[in-house]
Amino acid sequence: MTISRMLSTIVLVSAFMAAVSMMGCSRDEPSVGLFLYNEADPYIKEFAKQIMEESGPVFTPVQYDAGNSQLIQNEQLEGLLVRNPALVIVNPVDRLSSHSVLRKLQAAGIPGIFFNREPLAGDLALWEKSYYVGAKAEQSGQLQAQLVMQLFGGEPENLNGYDRNDDGRIQAIILKGEQGHQDAEIRTREVLRSFEAAGFIVEVLALEIANWNRDEAYAKMGPLLKDYRNNVELVVSNNDAMALGAISMMRQTGMFQDSNRNGRIDRSDELWIPVVGIDGLKEAEGSIAEGYLYGTVKNDSLSMAKAIVELSGILLGHIDPSMARYPVEDGTYIWIDYRPFISEQ
Ligand code: BGC
Numbered sequence: 001m002t003i004s005r006m007l008s009t010i011v012l013v014s015a016f017m018a019a020v021s022m023m024g025c026s027r028d029e030p031s032v033g034l035f036l037y038n039e040a041d042p043y044i045k046e047f048a049k050q051i052m053e054e055s056g057p058v059f060t061p062v063q064y065d066a067g068n069s070q071l072i073q074n075e076q077l078e079g080l081l082v083r084n085p086a087l088v089i090v091n092p093v094d095r096l097s098s099h100s101v102l103r104k105l106q107a108a109g110i111p112g113i114f115f116n117r118e119p120l121a122g123d124l125a126l127w128e129k130s131y132y133v134g135a136k137a138e139q140s141g142q143l144q145a146q147l148v149m150q151l152f153g154g155e156p157e158n159l160n161g162y163d164r165n166d167d168g169r170i171q172a173i174i175l176k177g178e179q180g181h182q183d184a185e186i187r188t189r190e191v192l193r194s195f196e197a198a199g200f201i202v203e204v205l206a207l208e209i210a211n212w213n214r215d216e217a218y219a220k221m222g223p224l225l226k227d228y229r230n231n232v233e234l235v236v237s238n239n240d241a242m243a244l245g246a247i248s249m250m251r252q253t254g255m256f257q258d259s260n261r262n263g264r265i266d267r268s269d270e271l272w273i274p275v276v277g278i279d280g281l282k283e284a285e286g287s288i289a290e291g292y293l294y295g296t297v298k299n300d301s302l303s304m305a306k307a308i309v310e311l312s313g314i315l316l317g318h319i320d321p322s323m324a325r326y327p328v329e330d331g332t333y334i335w336i337d338y339r340p341f342i343s344e345q
Contacts, residue, residue: 031086034061037093038068050305141190156199169201177212177238217245235275240284243277265291295342
Protein backbone atom coordinates (compact mmCIF):
# COMPACT_ATOMS: atom_id res chain seq x y z
CA MET A 1 0.00 0.00 0.00
CA THR A 2 1.35 3.46 -0.84
CA ILE A 3 1.68 6.06 1.96
CA SER A 4 -1.11 8.19 0.46
CA ARG A 5 -3.39 5.13 0.25
CA MET A 6 -2.57 4.24 3.83
CA LEU A 7 -3.30 7.77 4.98
CA SER A 8 -6.63 7.90 3.21
CA THR A 9 -7.60 4.51 4.69
CA ILE A 10 -6.69 5.78 8.15
CA VAL A 11 -8.73 8.98 7.55
CA LEU A 12 -11.73 6.92 6.40
CA VAL A 13 -11.47 4.55 9.35
CA SER A 14 -11.20 7.44 11.84
CA ALA A 15 -14.16 9.21 10.22
CA PHE A 16 -16.18 6.03 10.64
CA MET A 17 -15.18 5.64 14.29
CA ALA A 18 -16.12 9.28 14.95
CA ALA A 19 -19.47 8.77 13.23
CA VAL A 20 -20.13 5.67 15.35
CA SER A 21 -19.52 7.53 18.59
CA MET A 22 -21.58 10.56 17.48
CA MET A 23 -24.51 8.27 16.69
CA GLY A 24 -24.20 6.98 20.23
CA CYS A 25 -23.82 3.37 19.02
CA SER A 26 -22.48 1.16 21.71
CA ARG A 27 -19.27 -0.58 20.69
CA ASP A 28 -20.73 -3.66 22.44
CA GLU A 29 -23.62 -3.85 19.98
CA PRO A 30 -23.12 -7.07 17.97
CA SER A 31 -23.44 -5.65 14.50
CA VAL A 32 -21.04 -8.06 12.76
CA GLY A 33 -21.25 -11.80 13.38
CA LEU A 34 -18.41 -14.22 12.65
CA PHE A 35 -19.77 -17.78 12.34
CA LEU A 36 -17.28 -20.66 12.49
CA TYR A 37 -18.04 -24.23 11.46
CA ASN A 38 -15.77 -25.66 14.15
CA GLU A 39 -13.21 -23.92 16.28
CA ALA A 40 -11.65 -27.26 17.20
CA ASP A 41 -10.25 -27.35 13.64
CA PRO A 42 -6.73 -25.89 14.02
CA TYR A 43 -6.80 -24.24 10.60
CA ILE A 44 -10.10 -22.48 11.40
CA LYS A 45 -8.98 -21.54 14.90
CA GLU A 46 -5.95 -19.73 13.51
CA PHE A 47 -8.03 -18.20 10.70
CA ALA A 48 -10.59 -16.81 13.19
CA LYS A 49 -7.81 -15.37 15.34
CA GLN A 50 -6.40 -13.61 12.29
CA ILE A 51 -9.82 -12.16 11.36
CA MET A 52 -10.28 -10.88 14.93
CA GLU A 53 -6.80 -9.36 14.98
CA GLU A 54 -7.12 -7.74 11.56
CA SER A 55 -10.58 -6.30 12.28
CA GLY A 56 -9.48 -4.94 15.65
CA PRO A 57 -9.12 -1.24 14.82
CA VAL A 58 -12.16 -1.13 12.51
CA PHE A 59 -14.95 -3.29 14.00
CA THR A 60 -15.32 -6.11 16.51
CA PRO A 61 -17.14 -9.17 15.24
CA VAL A 62 -19.02 -11.33 17.70
CA GLN A 63 -17.73 -14.87 17.27
CA TYR A 64 -19.91 -18.00 17.22
CA ASP A 65 -18.64 -21.58 17.13
CA ALA A 66 -21.04 -24.20 15.72
CA GLY A 67 -18.93 -27.14 16.95
CA ASN A 68 -19.43 -28.82 13.55
CA SER A 69 -23.24 -28.83 13.86
CA GLN A 70 -25.32 -27.20 11.13
CA LEU A 71 -28.30 -27.18 13.47
CA ILE A 72 -26.38 -25.11 16.01
CA GLN A 73 -25.10 -22.77 13.31
CA ASN A 74 -28.66 -22.22 12.05
CA GLU A 75 -29.78 -21.27 15.56
CA GLN A 76 -26.81 -18.96 16.01
CA LEU A 77 -27.49 -17.26 12.67
CA GLU A 78 -31.20 -16.87 13.36
CA GLY A 79 -30.45 -15.47 16.80
CA LEU A 80 -28.34 -12.72 15.27
CA LEU A 81 -30.40 -12.04 12.14
CA VAL A 82 -33.44 -10.97 14.20
CA ARG A 83 -31.21 -8.27 15.68
CA ASN A 84 -30.53 -6.91 12.20
CA PRO A 85 -26.71 -7.04 12.07
CA ALA A 86 -24.80 -4.86 9.64
CA LEU A 87 -22.93 -7.86 8.22
CA VAL A 88 -22.37 -11.58 8.74
CA ILE A 89 -19.14 -13.45 7.99
CA VAL A 90 -19.88 -17.15 7.59
CA ASN A 91 -17.81 -20.33 7.51
CA PRO A 92 -20.69 -22.76 6.88
CA VAL A 93 -20.79 -26.21 8.46
CA ASP A 94 -22.43 -27.67 5.37
CA ARG A 95 -21.79 -25.50 2.36
CA LEU A 96 -25.10 -26.58 0.82
CA SER A 97 -26.89 -25.02 3.78
CA SER A 98 -25.74 -21.64 2.45
CA HIS A 99 -28.75 -21.72 0.13
CA SER A 100 -31.22 -21.02 2.92
CA VAL A 101 -28.82 -18.66 4.70
CA LEU A 102 -28.47 -16.60 1.52
CA ARG A 103 -32.22 -16.42 1.08
CA LYS A 104 -32.59 -15.10 4.63
CA LEU A 105 -29.83 -12.55 4.14
CA GLN A 106 -31.38 -11.36 0.93
CA ALA A 107 -34.84 -11.01 2.52
CA ALA A 108 -33.35 -8.97 5.37
CA GLY A 109 -30.96 -7.00 3.12
CA ILE A 110 -27.91 -8.06 5.17
CA PRO A 111 -24.59 -8.53 3.34
CA GLY A 112 -22.77 -11.84 3.83
CA ILE A 113 -19.15 -12.83 3.34
CA PHE A 114 -18.56 -16.59 3.18
CA PHE A 115 -15.15 -18.14 3.57
CA ASN A 116 -13.27 -21.46 3.49
CA ARG A 117 -16.36 -23.57 2.64
CA GLU A 118 -17.59 -22.39 -0.69
CA PRO A 119 -21.33 -22.06 -1.35
CA LEU A 120 -22.49 -23.17 -4.78
CA ALA A 121 -22.21 -20.44 -7.41
CA GLY A 122 -25.97 -20.63 -8.00
CA ASP A 123 -26.60 -19.95 -4.30
CA LEU A 124 -24.22 -16.99 -4.17
CA ALA A 125 -26.05 -15.62 -7.21
CA LEU A 126 -29.26 -15.45 -5.12
CA TRP A 127 -28.09 -12.34 -3.30
CA GLU A 128 -26.05 -9.55 -4.84
CA LYS A 129 -24.44 -8.62 -1.53
CA SER A 130 -22.92 -12.05 -1.00
CA TYR A 131 -19.23 -12.80 -1.41
CA TYR A 132 -16.79 -15.66 -1.11
CA VAL A 133 -13.18 -15.30 0.02
CA GLY A 134 -11.06 -18.39 -0.56
CA ALA A 135 -8.42 -20.16 -2.56
CA LYS A 136 -8.73 -22.27 -5.69
CA ALA A 137 -8.49 -25.88 -4.56
CA GLU A 138 -7.16 -26.98 -7.99
CA GLN A 139 -4.06 -24.91 -7.42
CA SER A 140 -3.28 -26.68 -4.11
CA GLY A 141 -3.54 -30.13 -5.72
CA GLN A 142 -1.27 -29.04 -8.56
CA LEU A 143 1.34 -27.53 -6.25
CA GLN A 144 1.29 -30.60 -4.02
CA ALA A 145 1.91 -32.82 -7.05
CA GLN A 146 4.78 -30.57 -8.16
CA LEU A 147 6.47 -30.90 -4.75
CA VAL A 148 6.27 -34.69 -5.01
CA MET A 149 7.48 -34.87 -8.62
CA GLN A 150 10.42 -32.65 -7.77
CA LEU A 151 11.33 -34.95 -4.85
CA PHE A 152 11.24 -38.05 -7.04
CA GLY A 153 13.69 -36.46 -9.48
CA GLY A 154 11.37 -34.67 -11.89
CA GLU A 155 11.58 -37.28 -14.66
CA PRO A 156 8.76 -39.84 -14.76
CA GLU A 157 10.89 -42.30 -16.77
CA ASN A 158 13.75 -42.10 -14.34
CA LEU A 159 12.56 -41.97 -10.73
CA ASN A 160 15.30 -41.61 -8.12
CA GLY A 161 15.92 -43.65 -4.96
CA TYR A 162 12.64 -42.56 -3.34
CA ASP A 163 11.10 -45.14 -5.65
CA ARG A 164 12.22 -47.71 -3.12
CA ASN A 165 11.22 -50.85 -5.00
CA ASP A 166 12.52 -49.37 -8.25
CA ASP A 167 9.44 -50.32 -10.24
CA GLY A 168 9.06 -46.93 -11.96
CA ARG A 169 5.83 -46.22 -10.04
CA ILE A 170 5.07 -44.40 -6.80
CA GLN A 171 3.00 -46.40 -4.32
CA ALA A 172 0.88 -43.93 -2.34
CA ILE A 173 -1.65 -43.63 0.47
CA ILE A 174 -4.07 -40.72 0.14
CA LEU A 175 -5.73 -39.11 3.16
CA LYS A 176 -8.84 -37.27 2.16
CA GLY A 177 -10.69 -34.53 4.06
CA GLU A 178 -14.43 -34.35 4.54
CA GLN A 179 -16.59 -35.82 1.77
CA GLY A 180 -18.42 -33.11 -0.17
CA HIS A 181 -16.08 -30.31 0.94
CA GLN A 182 -14.85 -28.60 -2.22
CA ASP A 183 -11.23 -28.70 -1.03
CA ALA A 184 -11.27 -32.42 -0.26
CA GLU A 185 -12.89 -33.40 -3.54
CA ILE A 186 -10.87 -31.10 -5.80
CA ARG A 187 -7.48 -31.52 -4.10
CA THR A 188 -7.72 -35.32 -4.31
CA ARG A 189 -8.79 -35.28 -7.93
CA GLU A 190 -6.32 -32.63 -8.98
CA VAL A 191 -3.21 -34.07 -7.32
CA LEU A 192 -3.79 -37.40 -9.09
CA ARG A 193 -4.63 -35.70 -12.39
CA SER A 194 -1.43 -33.64 -12.20
CA PHE A 195 0.73 -36.75 -11.72
CA GLU A 196 -0.93 -38.39 -14.65
CA ALA A 197 -0.65 -35.32 -16.87
CA ALA A 198 3.09 -35.17 -16.19
CA GLY A 199 3.53 -38.90 -16.94
CA PHE A 200 4.12 -40.05 -13.34
CA ILE A 201 2.50 -43.35 -12.48
CA VAL A 202 1.10 -43.20 -8.96
CA GLU A 203 -0.43 -46.40 -7.66
CA VAL A 204 -2.98 -45.62 -4.95
CA LEU A 205 -2.64 -48.37 -2.34
CA ALA A 206 -5.45 -46.88 -0.25
CA LEU A 207 -7.59 -43.77 -0.09
CA GLU A 208 -8.94 -43.10 3.38
CA ILE A 209 -11.30 -40.34 4.53
CA ALA A 210 -10.12 -38.76 7.80
CA ASN A 211 -12.33 -35.63 7.84
CA TRP A 212 -9.49 -33.11 8.13
CA ASN A 213 -8.79 -34.55 11.56
CA ARG A 214 -5.43 -35.42 13.06
CA ASP A 215 -6.64 -38.09 15.48
CA GLU A 216 -8.75 -39.75 12.82
CA ALA A 217 -5.79 -39.87 10.42
CA TYR A 218 -3.59 -41.30 13.17
CA ALA A 219 -6.14 -44.02 13.94
CA LYS A 220 -6.76 -44.87 10.29
CA MET A 221 -3.06 -45.14 9.46
CA GLY A 222 -2.67 -48.01 11.98
CA PRO A 223 -4.47 -50.69 9.95
CA LEU A 224 -3.22 -49.22 6.66
CA LEU A 225 0.38 -49.60 7.75
CA LYS A 226 -0.25 -53.20 8.79
CA ASP A 227 -1.07 -53.86 5.14
CA TYR A 228 1.26 -51.47 3.35
CA ARG A 229 4.10 -50.55 5.68
CA ASN A 230 6.70 -52.15 3.44
CA ASN A 231 5.26 -50.92 0.13
CA VAL A 232 4.28 -47.32 0.74
CA GLU A 233 6.54 -44.69 -0.85
CA LEU A 234 4.41 -41.59 -0.35
CA VAL A 235 1.56 -40.22 1.80
CA VAL A 236 -0.48 -37.41 0.25
CA SER A 237 -2.79 -35.65 2.68
CA ASN A 238 -5.50 -33.11 1.88
CA ASN A 239 -4.35 -31.06 4.89
CA ASP A 240 -1.57 -30.69 7.44
CA ALA A 241 -3.56 -31.89 10.46
CA MET A 242 -4.10 -35.32 8.86
CA ALA A 243 -0.48 -35.38 7.62
CA LEU A 244 0.74 -34.81 11.19
CA GLY A 245 -1.55 -37.57 12.48
CA ALA A 246 -0.16 -39.94 9.84
CA ILE A 247 3.42 -39.03 10.77
CA SER A 248 2.73 -39.81 14.46
CA MET A 249 1.59 -43.31 13.55
CA MET A 250 4.44 -43.76 11.07
CA ARG A 251 6.96 -42.74 13.73
CA GLN A 252 5.41 -45.21 16.11
CA THR A 253 5.88 -48.02 13.62
CA GLY A 254 9.51 -47.05 13.00
CA MET A 255 9.15 -45.55 9.53
CA PHE A 256 11.32 -42.57 10.46
CA GLN A 257 14.65 -43.08 12.17
CA ASP A 258 16.89 -40.40 13.53
CA SER A 259 19.85 -42.83 13.52
CA ASN A 260 22.49 -40.26 14.47
CA ARG A 261 20.18 -38.82 17.17
CA ASN A 262 20.75 -35.22 16.17
CA GLY A 263 17.08 -34.39 16.78
CA ARG A 264 16.10 -34.24 13.14
CA ILE A 265 15.67 -36.55 10.19
CA ASP A 266 18.26 -36.18 7.44
CA ARG A 267 16.39 -37.72 4.58
CA SER A 268 19.47 -38.35 2.46
CA ASP A 269 20.79 -41.03 4.79
CA GLU A 270 18.12 -41.79 7.41
CA LEU A 271 14.92 -43.82 7.23
CA TRP A 272 12.18 -41.51 5.92
CA ILE A 273 8.99 -41.66 3.85
CA PRO A 274 7.66 -38.50 2.21
CA VAL A 275 4.39 -37.08 3.56
CA VAL A 276 2.91 -33.91 2.04
CA GLY A 277 0.18 -31.72 3.49
CA ILE A 278 -1.68 -28.51 2.73
CA ASP A 279 -2.34 -25.41 4.94
CA GLY A 280 1.00 -24.32 6.39
CA LEU A 281 0.01 -24.77 10.06
CA LYS A 282 2.75 -23.65 12.45
CA GLU A 283 3.11 -27.21 13.69
CA ALA A 284 3.54 -28.40 10.12
CA GLU A 285 6.33 -25.89 9.61
CA GLY A 286 7.92 -27.24 12.79
CA SER A 287 7.66 -30.79 11.48
CA ILE A 288 9.26 -29.72 8.17
CA ALA A 289 12.09 -28.07 10.08
CA GLU A 290 12.65 -31.32 12.01
CA GLY A 291 12.77 -33.22 8.71
CA TYR A 292 9.60 -35.32 9.18
CA LEU A 293 6.96 -33.68 7.00
CA TYR A 294 8.40 -33.23 3.50
CA GLY A 295 6.36 -30.17 2.57
CA THR A 296 3.08 -28.33 2.57
CA VAL A 297 1.15 -25.89 0.42
CA LYS A 298 0.23 -22.71 2.27
CA ASN A 299 -3.48 -22.05 2.38
CA ASP A 300 -2.90 -18.40 3.18
CA SER A 301 -5.49 -17.61 5.88
CA LEU A 302 -3.72 -14.41 6.89
CA SER A 303 -4.20 -12.86 3.44
CA MET A 304 -7.76 -14.20 3.38
CA ALA A 305 -8.41 -12.60 6.80
CA LYS A 306 -7.06 -9.29 5.51
CA ALA A 307 -9.27 -9.56 2.42
CA ILE A 308 -12.34 -10.36 4.56
CA VAL A 309 -11.68 -7.39 6.83
CA GLU A 310 -11.08 -5.04 3.92
CA LEU A 311 -14.26 -6.18 2.17
CA SER A 312 -16.16 -5.84 5.47
CA GLY A 313 -14.87 -2.27 5.76
CA ILE A 314 -16.16 -1.54 2.27
CA LEU A 315 -19.57 -3.11 2.97
CA LEU A 316 -19.88 -1.27 6.28
CA GLY A 317 -19.20 1.91 4.36
CA HIS A 318 -15.98 3.08 5.88
CA ILE A 319 -13.39 1.99 3.33
CA ASP A 320 -13.49 3.40 -0.16
CA PRO A 321 -13.80 0.47 -2.66
CA SER A 322 -11.29 2.15 -4.98
CA MET A 323 -8.69 1.67 -2.21
CA ALA A 324 -9.16 -2.12 -2.20
CA ARG A 325 -5.99 -4.22 -2.19
CA TYR A 326 -8.01 -7.37 -2.75
CA PRO A 327 -10.22 -6.86 -5.79
CA VAL A 328 -13.58 -8.61 -6.01
CA GLU A 329 -13.86 -10.73 -9.18
CA ASP A 330 -17.18 -11.17 -10.98
CA GLY A 331 -18.82 -9.11 -8.25
CA THR A 332 -18.51 -12.03 -5.81
CA TYR A 333 -15.10 -13.69 -5.37
CA ILE A 334 -11.79 -12.81 -3.80
CA TRP A 335 -9.17 -15.47 -4.56
CA ILE A 336 -5.92 -15.84 -2.65
CA ASP A 337 -3.04 -17.87 -4.08
CA TYR A 338 -1.66 -21.02 -2.49
CA ARG A 339 2.14 -21.23 -2.07
CA PRO A 340 4.41 -24.28 -1.85
CA PHE A 341 6.55 -24.61 1.27
CA ILE A 342 9.41 -27.07 1.80
CA SER A 343 12.80 -26.90 3.37
CA GLU A 344 15.74 -27.86 1.17
CA GLN A 345 18.03 -30.33 2.89
C1 BGC B 1 -8.30 -26.72 5.18
C2 BGC B 1 -8.51 -27.76 6.24
C3 BGC B 1 -9.70 -27.40 7.06
C4 BGC B 1 -10.93 -27.18 6.19
C5 BGC B 1 -12.10 -26.71 7.01
C6 BGC B 1 -9.56 -26.56 4.35
O1 BGC B 1 -9.38 -25.54 3.42
O2 BGC B 1 -7.24 -27.10 4.32
O3 BGC B 1 -7.39 -27.90 7.07
O4 BGC B 1 -9.97 -28.44 7.98
O5 BGC B 1 -10.63 -26.22 5.21
O6 BGC B 1 -13.19 -26.35 6.23
